Amino acid sequence: MKMLLNGKKVGTEGREEIIVINPYTHEEIDSVPCADLNDIDTALECAREGAEKWGRVPVLERVRILEKVSSKIAEKKKDIALLLSKEAGKIYTQAEEEVDHAIGLFKEYANRLRYDYDSVLPSNEDMILVTREPLGVVACILPFNFPVELYAQKVAPALAAGNAIIIKPSVETPLSSIYLSELIIECGVEPKALQVITGHGSVVGSALASSDKIDAVSMTGSTEAGISIYVSAAKNLSRCFLELGGNDPLIIFDDVDLDTAVTEAINGRIVHAGQACCSSKRFIVQENIYDEFAGRLAERLKGMKIGDPLDQGSRIGPLIDERAAQRVEEIVDRTVKAGAYCLCGGRRFDGNFFEPTVLTGVTPAMDIAQNLEVFGPVFPLIKFKTEEQAVAIADNCTYGLSSGVISGEIQRAIRVARQLDAGNCTINGTGLYRTHDMPFGGHRKSGLGTEGLYATLDEFTKTKTYVWKGAAIR
Known part of the structure; x- marks a missing residue:
């Protein structure tokens, strides 16, 4: 498969090739290119342009596109589950459940965007309007183990909020991220607002996190990798949302x-x-x-x-x-x-x-x-x-x-x-329990920030307050 860069599919020409292996059969499924620093620079420049275009799309149009994405993933459920099972070695029924989560997440973020976005604060004399605006460009760094669900946990709210996204999937399971991104672009998302850069975390992840063109990093992975990302992002005060290890x-x-x-x-x-x-x-x-x-x-x-x-x-x-x-x-x-x-x-x-x-x-x-x-x-x-x-x-x-x-x-x-x-x-259950709307995030070295329907959309936006003096509604 080819990575998605600047609205185009980019292959291995002149680049290192990463082979994707089926963990069960040990056979080659496909390959993806290993992005170099020039590719990353191109992605960052395009993402800024994509953020401008996608951020101006009206909220209800974003809602319509997200709903269309949910339906499209449902239509392709078996294909996505099979691809996930093959690249991750995941039991097929578990892969189907994971795709179901993705379907639900895009639909639920569309619903939340429709009914819960801006707010008016009470005031005796004035009108105070608090709006939520896109952060800009969000880097989403994904692990190998739940590449479809965690893709949706990050991409759905980031797009809903009007951000551009650069996705860095795991080298073990990059295919589902590329496939999903192609579907989403077909549904009407600005191509420069959704790019997939394949490659090694030590190069791609580090370059994204340290860039001043990145406004936030959402990463799921090991604690060691998360700390490295956090240190890299700190010099630009980029927001970090880290879901890390646990015992x-x-x-x-x-x-x-x-x-x-x-x-x-x-x-x-x-x-x-x-x-x-x-x-x-x-x-x-x-x-x-x-x-x-x-x-x-x-x-x-x-x-x-x-x-x-x-x-x-x-x-x-x-x-x-x-x-x-x-x-x-x-x-x-x-x-x-x-x-x-x-x-x-x-x-x-x-x-x-x-x-x-x-x-x-x-x-x-x-x-x-x-x-x-x-x-x-x-x-x-x-x-x-x-x-x-x-x-x-x-x-x-x-x-x-x-x-x-x-x-x-x-x-x-x-x-x-x-x-x-x-x-x-x-x-009377285990910590594996998770619903879409509950805040999910760890304490101590298990991470920073939370994911979930009522958390991630807020974290992927910034507030702006408008005050009209003497304009209180009575």
């Missing part, structure tokens, strides 16, 4: 229905083979049920089908590449050497598949129980005795993205949830 706790008390708790734990961990920032990654289980919970969890996981993402029976697909699977394997081996016991799984196979793994005997002092985020289907079980211990273990972490508390006593669950230092906490 999210799930606290399970001994008054729960065990089968329900096991189901929640599994559903909160194995989405996209455990490659989700906000999936549960530390399972803090009360000592009275620890052994039985571990046994039931292991039995359920042993019977789970791992394999072809396009097979309707598969529950877990491959990791994004062999290097990712090797890293998970190294972490599991290191944790076992530190004293944990591998109750099930623990094996990498066929390159980048990894068995769902239950680790018992994990202590609060181990890396995996604190700041070591595992992007794979690994369940480290940490034992606790008292409520206070559970909270201390959960908060002994530099991250604070999502969390969960499962308890039969609602007051205790609420009490514990209030003490957890995380941006989101689900009671």
Whole structure:
């Protein structure tokens, strides 16, 4: 596929080629060009022009185009889901769900734009009008794991607000971003207001973040990459919205229905083979049920089908590449050497598949129980005795993205949830829970700012206040 630059499709001519590999078959799907600094400069210049043109499009016309985009994505749902499944190795039903989120996001931002944009403030003598205006140019840096949903989480509100966008997709999953952008331009968005620049983050992401032509950066990725982006953007005081890493706790008390708790734990961990920032990654289980919970969890996981993402029976697909699977394997081996016991799984196979793994005997002092985020289907079980211990273990972490508390006593669950230092906490569920309208963002090293229907549109605009003295409406 070709990247989208200056309203044109630009291929690999004279540029390095990035090969996109199917994580399941290990076969080449397609290739994209690796943008150079000249390409990035061109994109930045065009984006300023695109911002001027798109920002002048009337609000109701933007609404109409966003609604058309939603319908177009729905029309192409199966094609997009198949492309996503192939480039990311994602279970096909999960890919369809991700496309559904994108359909909903474009439609919902259109609705919000229609009914909730400017406001008039009360005044005894004067009229005060507060308007929201576009920031200008927004750089959207996407991860490999949810390239369609997170594309929509960033692009829909940025376009709704009247901004121009430069998208930098992951090198592993760039195809869905290009495909979606082509559809959106067909629906009437100014081509210079929506560009896709493919290439390595160390070059493209850094150049975008440090440019004085960028007004905001919205990035989802690792904490290390987010800090680098933040430092680069700081010299221009560009706004940064960063959704970063997490090592999210799930606290399970001994008054729960065990089968329900096991189901929640599994559903909160194995989405996209455990490659989700906000999936549960530390399972803090009360000592009275620890052994039985571990046994039931292991039995359920042993019977789970791992394999072809396009097979309707598969529950877990491959990791994004062999290097990712090797890293998970190294972490599991290191944790076992530190004293944990591998109750099930623990094996990498066929390159980048990894068995769902239950680790018992994990202590609060181990890396995996604190700041070591595992992007794979690994369940480290940490034992606790008292409520206070559970909270201390959960908060002994530099991250604070999502969390969960499962308890039969609602007051205790609420009490514990209030003490957890995380941006989101689900009671009787996992931190993977997310709706379009709820604010979503982390504390501490899990990020800056929030995403969501009632947050992102505000963050992608700047306010301007007009005062008409003596013009109060009575």
